[in-house]
Amino acid sequence: LVQLEDIVGKFDVNKAKALGVPMGPMFGKLQRGQVVTLQDGTVVQQKDVCGDSTPGPMVLVVDCPTECHLAELRRLTPLAL
Numbered sequence: 001l002v003q004l005e006d007i008v009g010k011f012d013v014n015k016a017k018a019l020g021v022p023m024g025p026m027f028g029k030l031q032r033g034q035v036v037t038l039q040d041g042t043v044v045q046q047k048d049v050c051g052d053s054t055p056g057p058m059v060l061v062v063d064c065p066t067e068c069h070l071a072e073l074r075r076l077t078p079l080a081l
Contacts, residue, residue, distance in 0.1 A: 002059045008033070009051030016049040 011031050021027065021044055026036045033046045064070045 002061070004056035004059060006053040006056045008046065009053050011050050016044070019044050019048060021049065 011027070013027075016027060016030065017023075020038050020040070020042060021030065021036065026038075026044075029036050030044065030046050030049050035043060035045050037043050062070075062073065064073065
C-alpha cells in the first residue's frame with residue numbers, strides 16, 4: 001500500500017500579488033514548489049500562495065498468479081477493485 005504525494009492546492013493569484021510577487025516567471029516557480037525571493041528580500045513559498053493540499057491517492061499493488069486468484073480476492077475483500 002503506497003500513498004502518493006499530496007495534490008497541491010490551486011495557485012491563488014490574488015495572494016501572490018498581495019505578497020508582492022510580480023506576474024511572470026516567479027508565478028511559475030511558486031506553482032512548481034520552488035521558493036522565490038522578492039527584490040525587498042521577502043521569501044515566498046508555495047504554501048503562501050496556494051490553497052489547501054489534498055492528500056494524495058493510495059495505491060495497492062497485488063501480485064496475483066492468475067485471474068482466478070484476482071476474482072477470489074475481489075469476492076473476499078471489501079475493496080473497490
